[in-house]
Amino acid sequence: MTVLKDFLEPQLQALRDQGLYNTIDTVEGPNGAKIKINGAELINLSSNNYLGFANDDRLKKKCIEATEQYGVGAGAVRTINGTMTVHDELEKRLAEFKHTEAAIAFQSGFNCNMGAISAVMTKKDAIISDELNHASIIDGCRLSGAKILRAKHQDMIDLRRVAKEATESGQYEKIMYITDGVFSMDGDVAKIPEIVAIAEEFGLITYVDDAHGSGVMGKGAGTVKHFSMSDKIDFQMGTLSKAIGVVGGYVAGSQQLIDWLKVRARPFLFSTSLTPGAAAACIEAIDIMEHDPERMEKLWENGTYLKAGLVKLGFDIGYSETPITPCIIGDENLTQQFSRRLLEEGVYAKSIVFPTVPKGTGRVRNMPTAAHTKEMLDEVLASYEKVGKELKVI
């Protein structure tokens, strides 16, 4: 008992002293375009619920129906008897939607990366990883035991150099390149055609984590589909927890790859499957995206509107190519103060500072969704103008 206490107490205190201890805001109700926190109604610009599916009546209905039909839990891991008709259907629909031979669903995007990377890569291999890749990619790479080679963010000259050196060293059995499809801090998009060319030149395995691209890019089917390169990327990983609005992760790829993951990806073998209700809600989300592009169009329209408004006010919004809209303030303290003031004005937009982003590039990150109205975005822009002038950012 005292050993643990002696470890935790000073560390917690140090975090609190440095103002780095993160307190968690509890949302009182659904996570929509507006949320309630501590009794206050706020315009929500901090969710990944891009299409508003998290609280969509059609998805809720399918979730309830599947729960009635199959129960609240799957009762086992996928490989024992936790694979229900609804899981098979989800995987079939995902593969069709992504234009791949097959797909495998996991309980989260995080454990999908942990399981999928380490099922294929070993300590005899190397993984070239974009320096800004998501934590779950980093952990998946580490777990595999492969040598991790960093490549500069979105720098194709550097990627080519690292790939060339790794290949010529003759040290590795296989080499993989892994990248986010859409980077969540800046909203920039992976250069898939250039990546494919380099991968073909050096015989790299390619892995795109499209957590923020699924449901957003390529008419919902993701970044790889956006570039029409579905047959050129080995692993198209995505989440069911962001734009899809539910929970889970998946890999879409060749039948061979999926066959292998189903016998080797450890979270698939040793962790209970997605709940049937979640799987059914995800199928409904795919249905809607396939038949009705209206939500996705609205998302992009809202992103464009917010960006144009912020630029007009004189803010720096970086180089986002997606609806993700960072508003770059710079100084860490000023960024946090900016976000706090927005909150007082009724706008929930989180500050993101070092070490999540480089020093001096603190930003308030805005995640508009299809569920926001023009009126809400106008209110947001009015708050930005007020706080921006008050804090002399504009």
Ligand SMILES: *Cc1c(COP(=O)(O)O)cnc(C)c1O
């Ligand atoms: C959010 C995210 C994940 C994890 O997905 P979850 O389904 O939330 O576990 C993985 N990769 C990237 C790039 C992400 O942004």
